[in-house]
Amino acid sequence: MTPQALNGIKVLDLSRVLAAPGCTQILADLGAEVIKIERPGEGDETRQWSPPSFADGTAAYFATVNRNKKSLTVDMAKPEGQALLRQLAAAADIVVENFKVGGLKKYGLDYDSLKQSNPGLIYASLTGFGQTGPDAAKPGYDYIIQGLSGLMSITGPADGLPHKVGVAVVDLFAGLQLTIGIQAALIARAQTGLGQQVDVSLLDSAVAMSANVGMNCLASGSVPPRLGNAHPNIVPYQVFEAAHGQHLILACGNDKQFAAIGRVMEQEWHTEPRFATNPQRVAHRDELVPLMQAVFAHKTRDEWIALFEAAQVPCGPINNIAEALAMPQVQQRGMVVDFAAGGSPVKVLGNPIKLSATPVQYHSAPAALGAHSDEILRSLGYSEEQICQWRADGVV
Structure with missing residues (x-):
């Protein structure tokens, strides 16, 4: 044995x-x-x-x-x-x-x-x-x-x-x-x-x-907000709705990946000063996210996932438990x-x-x-x- x-x-x-x-x-x-x-x-x-x-x-x-x-x-x-x-x-x-x-x-x-x-x-x-x-x-x-x-x-x-x-x-x-x-x-x-x-x-x-969210509180002295499916320190790092009511997760970890997202979505967001770096995107998330969501509505979840994976951008579907186990x-x-x-x-x-x-x-x-x-x-x-x-x- x-x-x-x-x-x-x-x-x-x-x-x-x-x-x-x-x-x-x-x-x-x-x-x-x-x-x-x-x-x-x-x-x-x-x-x-x-x-x-x-x-x-x-x-x-x-x-x-x-x-x-x-x-x-x-x-x-x-x-x-x-x-x-x-x-x-x-x-x-x-x-x-x-x-x-x-x-x-x-x-x-x-x-x-x-x-x-x-x-x-x-x-x-x-x-x-x-x-x-x-x-x-x-x-x-x-x-x-x-x-x-x-x-x-x-x-x-x-x-x-x-x-x-x-x-x-x-x-x-x-x-x-x-x-x-x-x-x-x-x-x-x-x-x-x-x-x-x-x-x-x-x-x-x-x-x-509480990890990074607890650390955010210690560093800033502010009470961390509830952000739903968004991330307190990274943007865009959340759930988006594609065509036909399907959803996907987009997890952009750095500025290089954000530029790739722009190319996939045929946008030049990464060239704008308010979106060029992650700190700027966090500060302007309320402006960026609606712009992205409007574009996501034009393709299905699987179409977007195929495009992002080809561009080496982290993304994925939201499985139910049975789908995950299978x-x-x-x-x-x-x-x-x-x-x-x-x-x-x-x-x-x-x-x-x-x-x-x-x-x-x-x-x-x-x-x-x-x-x-x-x-x-x-x-x-x-x-x-x-x-x-x-x-x-x-x-x-």
Whole structure:
């Protein structure tokens, strides 16, 4: 079997929903053994976030971030469950959790408790607001954080309501940040032998996501406006409407490309001082954009795209999700993974990380609730009698 980057790394996954499970799925894709802890009888709440579901009843939402993991049901409210989880943590390299700050302390599953028996443990916490600060105790939700962070204030039509992004982008971005932090901690542990806590919050992640728009605010002292499909720093860099109500994206990154746009559209805009450079175009966008839109109405979307591509001007259509998933490029890059060969009807979106020597692997579809409970408990040395008793008592 092809080696993977995280072979031999053991992860105890106490997280649920999207952000932190997205992190542990990446770790599993890269070869780590991930044991997902779920509540007996209920499991991760996203198991019920349907329709749609696949033919075996797996909710599409749950399948988004739970492939390549083992599922063990444990009731951490019971002393026996707490002891079992502490045993698993003592042998783990990484614990990932997304409980409220301090929520695991009463179970003896907080970082300070677990590091006593496992000083090399990397304890990754993902919360709404972080482990410190005046809002640390508040719960966090992607939608709320999109509003708090300013992200919604710059998303949507310039003259309409603020919009959220179409997917839970803060959750997903925070999960990536948590993954990066864990991998940095693994490298540090290789040098020192000691673990550490990785503290990532949705709010911090969303503020970092403001990127150039946040920097515009810091540099100018002004509140960035909502520009719809336009760009705050580059013009023309937006959606235009072609003939028959079709739309395309034009992404002009420099003055050379703008001159090429003028040639394609049979205009001399680039020779005018008010449009000759990008700063001038930004200052005069309200004059330039209507002039361009009037010309775009004369040809279809595909006609314009063919002309711009021939002139090496960045442009493209606006696909729906089905069109995007059907693109030959997306298919060839393995961004749709079918588990049919393993007897599962589930299909998932692929991992975008391509490693030449230690590639991502897809070895198992999202597991049924508690599918690996007996296997894991036996590996820890528990007898069939003990397992049956715990099941009867609701511990597992």
